[in-house]
Amino acid sequence: MLNPGTSADPAVTPANHRCEPYLRLHWTDSHTDAVGYLVVHNLRGGLATGGTRMRAGCTLREVEDLARGMANKTATFDLPIGGAKGGIDFDPKDPRAVEVLERFCEAMRPWLDTHWVTAEDLGVPQHLIDQVFEKLDLDQSYHAAIRRSADPAATLARVRGGLNAAVDGGFLLGDVIGGFGVAHACLAAAVQWGQAPADTTAAIQGVGTMGGAAAYYLSEAGMKITAVADAAGTLYCPAGLDIPALLELRDGYGEIDRSRLPAGIEQMPRGDIVSADVDIFVPAAISYAITPDNSFDIRARVVVEAANAATTPEAEAMLAARGIPVLPDFVANAGAVAWAWWLLLGEVDDVPGTSFDRLRTTMHNKVAQMLSAWTDEGITPREIGHRWADDPAPLTGPVVIP
Template identity: 65%
Template sequence: MTTRDPMVQVTWTDPVTGKRGYVVVHSLVSGLATGGTRMRAGCTQSEVADLARGMDLKTAAFNLPVGGAKGGIDCDPKDPEARGVLERFCRAMRPWFDDHWVTAEDLGVPQHLIDDVFASIGLDQSYHAAITRAPDPQRTLQRVHAGLHTPVPGGLALGDVVGGYGVAQACLGVASAWGWAEHETGVAIQGVGTMGGGAAWYLHEAGVPIVAVADAAGTLHDPDGLDIPLLLELRDCYGEIDRDRVPSRVRRLPREAITSIAADILVPAAISYAITERNADDVAAKVVVEAANAATTPDAEAHLTARDIPVIPDFIANAGAAAWAWWLLLGEVGAEPADSFLRLRSEMQSRIGLLLADWDATRVSPRRTGVALAERNRAQRIEAEASGEATLAIP
């Protein structure tokens, strides 16, 4: 499953700005694939292909009835032209959105923006391709909207925080598997956007000290634990913290210092390829939990494994939002946040326990164990669909 070529690779050129966009569909299951659409300066087709492959693993590892895809646009999301570029990209990709590709937020593209763009091109929501398969699409759409926009404690919407909650549960799963007390488990997080900020919030709620966070302006460090609610309140719309209001006791370090902070868990949650051969020696944590897609290059991961530092792969650690979205589509969870959190906590921690049990017993990397799990799940689903025992039913 991981070595085969993608089914479809599309390169698009914006007729107005000349900027490039890419779609890679790695696999279709029941005629559908899922994966977000990102926007960043320097985005490449090979990056999008890596991410689509990761989505294929993610959906299989959580036994979801859908394949993996990804979209990416080489454009700075702060560019005044960015909204128009995204809308023209979505118009061009509408045949895929109509029938096969369920997309969502990703780096540089928040969910409210992708939904606004879908509305502007005449589609109700970015889950359109799946919703239209329901017997009553309008009823399913209402259920999905209710789940996405249900408020959670703190005032944010469930759809905006569930991915970060899943990453927090991955970290808590590590602590549980290794018998660490939560209040003594220090975590460093690179990135405080939707994923990193959500993870920081829920880890803080669980009593886990966040000893460092990094954004585009640098790293903030307090070995006794940062005031996470305050720092999240100080973020702007790009996930950058207003330094003028950060307490004076907090050390201000360069952005790249986050990898060398003394912590039990390092969570790269901002960009792909954040840990490379160049900085793998700097990692001071006991375990890396990938909240960003493709956060660690293969060579860097091999180096960390040789140093006895396991990497919890992205297709497990950050799968919470994708898994939850499909549970919501399939009617397996509703608009009550407690039900969604309970399901995600159970499923995430069980997988983390499996990965670390193999690591502790044999030093097999968590990625290899996760890939094996995904391949078993996908093979069983393909066999069940071929025999007619499994069909995609969206209520």
């Protein structure tokens, strides 16, 4: 059973997207030059959630921005938990990366054991962080919540069942649910325009867990994806890319094997993805991908943030001035965290259709409200989202995890 929020709980502070973080922790690895950070933006019911990322160049400011975004996500989707984020400045391709992750998690163990519910993020797949948790005798990365449930063993079994449920395409539900939500944010935009998926085009920057799943479900819905980009460059086909075929060519880092590309695909510089002539642009790779320097290259009707903090505030203001709305990450890519908590609370299970139906309905409803406010009143989607985030549902009693 989880304790309800109290007046001492930072979660009740209004305007979570503007206030200072509750906690910042800095970690220095004893074996490498890696440094790491934990930022807890707010606690709610004594808990905060947010993934752990690893990339060379990760900064404290970046982790702070991401933790703030997580607080916005949980409030916007009425989840009984605050927002946090972990980040490690280290190359995830380095052979020492797993050991670095293990030492970081060991250092953060007091928070991981009692307050911080973490999961995958850039450079850290879910299966890897779960392996680390098992090695630390913490079972699974949702440990801090699971241990508070009425029946931890049953909750752990439900979580593992949901994460590992098989879905079409040879994927696991836990790996694709976030990208499924992004896809339906895109599809909801097309609905708002009165446009069929088959008449809508998209470009996706990043084909890892989030971007790859978004591309897959958009392709399944009939939307034409003319360009995708990974670290090696942009792949372009005006008639539409065969997304399932390209996804089969990915390695463990979300990069596509160029030696086995189907015929008819043009290879272009990585940065060209931003200027693709499409209806929808989906940045699904790194934070701060859209800046004042490249925002004028965007030709899409809408930007849907699949990556966290994909657009700088200055760039978003410049896009808005040109009539291009940005669907913010804390709505568009929040399907993964919302679903994880629905799973923890027993509101969904290991039946994929139940999870897909709920997330589809929720995402379409939120995007429709955002784009209606943009069209009718000129209010940006982010401002609408912030209004939701600033007024979360109150915790009126203990939150029970069955």
